[in-house]
Amino acid sequence: MTDVGGIGAEQLRSYIERIERLEEEKAAMTADIREVYAEAKGNGFDVKIMRQVVRLRKLDSADREEQEELLDLYKRALGLAV
């Protein structure tokens, strides 16, 4: 094994390259997500609201209800209530 300054250079290179490959795949996912949103936008959907929906669907119904109550409370506190 190539040893540079007491470090296993090949082992390090292997880790770094694995990370880079995974980062690339992750970046591709990010691009794909952006594309789906763009396609939805092209079909008349609002991207910001879709992002909110995605976030809400991650919560269970109790958490969703709690967040909605808190948001409502904060809105009323700041005079944003409809």
Add this chain to the structure above:
Amino acid sequence: MTDVGGIGAEQLRSYIERIERLEEEKAAMTADIREVYAEAKGNGFDVKIMRQVVRLRKLDSADREEQEELLDLYKRALGLAV
């Protein structure tokens, strides 16, 4: 097509589900990356320095040199130079 309040509900659901699948795959990549770093750490490598190396390898050598010169300049300006 199911129409809810003038919106194509099934089309919206399809977009949201595509996004959710991609978000899941992206989260899996993030977890995989974290695992590689953890494995490297277990073998004695410093994760923070590895992250710096990953960032540096994204730059071409001119950008890398420029960043290193700037960092050196800022360090000297703040008395951090070795």
